[in-house]
Amino acid sequence: MTGYEASATTDVAALPHTVWTALTTPELAATYMFGATVTSDFEPGGAITFAGTWEGRPYEDHGTVLDAEEPRLLRYTHVSSGGRAETPEDRHTLTFTLEEIPDGTRVTLVQDNNATPEAAEHARQNWVRVLEALRLTAERLGG
Known part of the structure; x- marks a missing residue:
């Protein structure tokens, strides 16, 4: 991993x-990914896209699934250029680790390649919100 981690x-x-x-499950992803439409087969080497509207502007982020080890690890790249030409700074790797604990599952998310400590903190705050929404979604599913 490169840069600062969130x-x-x-x-x-x-x-x-x-x-x-x-x-x-792409249909469930909108409940925790800020309303984005997520498209992927979640198979290693496969594409993943996130499309939606943010602050009134449409966007489409993309990446590649690197690892999908059900039910414990999901890792993919994520590129968000914000409509500019892509740069290496726009690329992140997102790693979701699921660990069984006595009362359920501990989910940890790490995003690499944040340019500054402040960017990492901003990303961390976003991911805290995402994981809270993911928690609510999974708990509604039950089991």
Whole structure:
């Protein structure tokens, strides 16, 4: 990993397979990914896209699934150029780790390649919100 890392963790009162389902079902992703339409087969080497509107502007971010080890690890690249020409600074790797704990699943998310400590903190704050919404989604699914 490169640059500064942003990380967030949450505990979910659901089994890892349920959290995995919430994490990898495109229809459920909009509930925790800021309303984005997520498209992917979640197979290593496959594409992943995030499309939506942010602050009144349409966007389409993209990446490649690197690892998908159900129900414990999902890792993919993410590129968000904001409509500019892409640069290496726009590329991140997102790693979701699911660990079974006595009351459910601990989900940890790490995003690499943040340019500054402030950018990493901003990303961390976003991921805290995402993981909270993921927790609620998975707990609604039950199991």
